[in-house]
Every structure is written in C-alpha cells, then in structure tokens.
Amino acid sequence: MNAHLSRRATLAGLAATATAATFATPVRAQQLTLRMSTPASPTDQRSLALEQVFAPAVRSFATYQPHYNASLFRQGTELEAIARGNLEMSITSPQELATLIPQWSIFTAGYLLRDADHQKKVFASPIMNDMKKGVEDRLGVKLLSVMYLGRRQLNLRTEREIRTPADLAGVKLRMPNTEAWLFLGQALGANPLPLAFTEIYTALQTGAIDGQDNPLPTNRDSRFYEVTKQIVLTSHLVDQNYIAFSKRVWDRLNADQQRTVQTAADAAAEQGRQAQLRLESELEAFFRERGLRVYAPDIAAFRTRVQQAYLSSKFAADWPRGMVEQINAIQ
Numbered sequence: 001m002n003a004h005l006s007r008r009a010t011l012a013g014l015a016a017t018a019t020a021a022t023f024a025t026p027v028r029a030q031q032l033t034l035r036m037s038t039p040a041s042p043t044d045q046r047s048l049a050l051e052q053v054f055a056p057a058v059r060s061f062a063t064y065q066p067h068y069n070a071s072l073f074r075q076g077t078e079l080e081a082i083a084r085g086n087l088e089m090s091i092t093s094p095q096e097l098a099t100l101i102p103q104w105s106i107f108t109a110g111y112l113l114r115d116a117d118h119q120k121k122v123f124a125s126p127i128m129n130d131m132k133k134g135v136e137d138r139l140g141v142k143l144l145s146v147m148y149l150g151r152r153q154l155n156l157r158t159e160r161e162i163r164t165p166a167d168l169a170g171v172k173l174r175m176p177n178t179e180a181w182l183f184l185g186q187a188l189g190a191n192p193l194p195l196a197f198t199e200i201y202t203a204l205q206t207g208a209i210d211g212q213d214n215p216l217p218t219n220r221d222s223r224f225y226e227v228t229k230q231i232v233l234t235s236h237l238v239d240q241n242y243i244a245f246s247k248r249v250w251d252r253l254n255a256d257q258q259r260t261v262q263t264a265a266d267a268a269a270e271q272g273r274q275a276q277l278r279l280e281s282e283l284e285a286f287f288r289e290r291g292l293r294v295y296a297p298d299i300a301a302f303r304t305r306v307q308q309a310y311l312s313s314k315f316a317a318d319w320p321r322g323m324v325e326q327i328n329a330i331q
C-alpha cells in the first residue's frame, strides 16, 4: 500500500516536470516519432485501426511506430513509461489506470457498462471530465478516445458445464496482473491467477491454467480456441481501452496538429469498434465449427453476484459519489 502511494506521488512529480518542460514550436515530421507499445497482436482490430486510420492521418508531422506483443514495454508498465517520457502512446485500460488513480476502478466493475454504444457515450459525457483531467495532471497522459475491446466471455479448457458462479469454484482462471482484474475473477466465483496476456496460450496448452476471459475477437485472433473446449457467454465486462497519448508530446503540437491527432484517434477507435462488433456477431459459429461448446449460462446469477461483490468492495469507496447512478442514467 505504501509502495503504491509513493509510486503515485513519483508519477505526479514526473508529469509536472513534463508539463513545465514543454515548448510551443510546431513539430515537423522528422522530429516526431510516436512509439506505441501494447501487448496486443498486430492483427488485433485495434492495432489494425490505428495503422490504417491513425497513422496516415498524422503522417505530415508524425511517424507512428507501433510495437506489438509487449515487445517494447511489459503489459501494465506503459503508463509509467509515458509519464517518464520514455514512450509516446499506448492502448491503456481502466484496470491499469486504477493501479495509479484508484477512482478509475469504477470502470473495472463487471456488469456496469451495457454495450459498446453505452461505453462510447459514457466516455464522451461531461461526467468524465474530472477523471480525464486527473490522468493528464497526475500522469501526463491524455486519453484521446475509447476503444471497444468487446464483451469478455469465459473460455475454458475444462469440459464441465458452467451455469452459475458456484460452478467456477476452484477453476484456475487467468486474469491480467492487476488487483482490479484479480478481483473480477474472484467476483465471478473462480480462483484467479495473474498472468501476462502473451503467456496465455502456452499456459492453456500445458494446463497451468484452466481458462481465461477475453472477448470473442481476441480468442480468435490469439487462437485460444486451439487449446480450449468451451466458451461460456457470461458477457461479464464490456471491456474498454483508451488511446493514451503523451501530454508532453501533445503540448509540442500546434492547434491544427492537435485537432488532427484527436480526429484521427476518434476515427481509428470507430473503425476498431465496428470491426469488433461485426466479429462478435460472427464468431460463435466459427468456434462451434472448430468443436467448442458455446452457450449462455444463468447470466442473472452471475450479474447478481458480481454486482454485489463490487458494491460492497473496498474499490467502491474510491468511486466518485453518484457516478454509478450517472453512468446508469446515460442512454
């Protein structure tokens, strides 16, 4: 806990230095390389959208340089890298933000956001202004746009049917390595084990874990279907990522360039969102053809248990007052 606090304080200091050191001369193409680090694969729809839409839009003043499969920075260390001035962009998540700014854990709660449209409207709404400003001020990171990863589903190598959270007792469920992610695994009724995204396939293959949770497009892209037997359609989290951009770099851009970056990020996020939605609607059939069982459990039982777990958790104490109700009210 103390280590956490001092890490937060250090990052706030770094971000302040970053802002003070900015200069306003417009940036030229040869000066600016936008290194983007992500654990995602190059064929993930978010990666494709950034390459196909974002990169060409900013080409006159910036070179977009993606690094996939966590090859530049380890999963979960990217925000710190941006805060320190060692990285320009990442695809971050509320779970990563929550490790540094606890109020962000509100978006790690299962069964809160309803769907992709709700997610997009919530991110654009004024209730997010303070949250976004907090990330800029404390980490030196601008959250440009929200990217839809999809509805997370359980994907298991075991055959036992899962109808309710009780059926997950003892199931070793891989989760990303943050406190908020591990809590989600526990809230679902499983025994959560932390593991980096890039290690999932081998862990499923060897039986080090019984399963993992990710949206259907990710399960296909990373070929998890080759080493699992069933997908349980819990839809427990409408998962979101954010295009994270260094505020230090942003402040070096002129107003036109800033507008271009913002528009390009929104357009890339939209392309990615539509692609993920299309894939989600097609992929159940794909997995069934490959021999997996794909079925819906008792979703009400999962929803009730997960929502109760979050509302009575220590995380909820950090959520901005009234924000759950405000999120629910956005149509």
Ligand code: KDO
Binding pocket: 038, 039, 040, 041, 044, 091, 092, 093, 149, 176, 196, 197, 213, 214, 218, 241
């Ligand atoms: C994962 O590690 O399961 C996860 O889906 C978590 C997301 O927040 C996101 O970081 C994603 O991995 C990576 O981008 C890899 O697709």
